[in-house]
Amino acid sequence: xxxxxxxxxxxxxxxxxxxxxxxxxxxxxxxxxxxxxxxxxxxxxxxxxxxxxxxxxxxxxxxxxxxxxxxxxxxxxxxxxxxxx
Numbered sequence: 001x002x003x004x005x006x007x008x009x010x011x012x013x014x015x016x017x018x019x020x021x022x023x024x025x026x027x028x029x030x031x032x033x034x035x036x037x038x039x040x041x042x043x044x045x046x047x048x049x050x051x052x053x054x055x056x057x058x059x060x061x062x063x064x065x066x067x068x069x070x071x072x073x074x075x076x077x078x079x080x081x082x083x084x085x
Contacts, residue, residue, distance in 0.1 A: 015053040015061040018043055025067045026081035033070075035077040036062070042082075 022043060026032035036059055044052050053061070062069070068079040 013057065013061065014051050015043075015057040016064060018047060018051070018053060019058070019061045019065060022046065022083055023067075023080045024083055025065070026079045028068060028070065028079050030072060032079045032081050033072045033077050034080050035075060039078065039080060 019039075023039065036055065039062075040053065040055055040058050043058070047053070062078050062080075070077070070079065
């Protein structure tokens with residue numbers, strides 16, 4: 001109950017905002033399967049300075065935003081779709 005109350009006063013982390021602006025969760029399919037390293041490289045290319053996420057921040061954001069995680073052909077990754085803006 002305390003966490004719900006406090007949530008109103010917390011800022012959304014920059015990495016979550018960046019992820020939401022560029023990707024959306026996708027269905028479990030080979031075409032939507034992305035490694036975290038690939039998502040990170042894309043997001044870092046699109047940002048500058050202190051807003052650039054690191055791997056820990058990205059994986060935390062992916063989990064918080066409830067992206068599906070899985071493995072395909074022995075490689076672990078996330079099911080996400082790039083949003084063209």
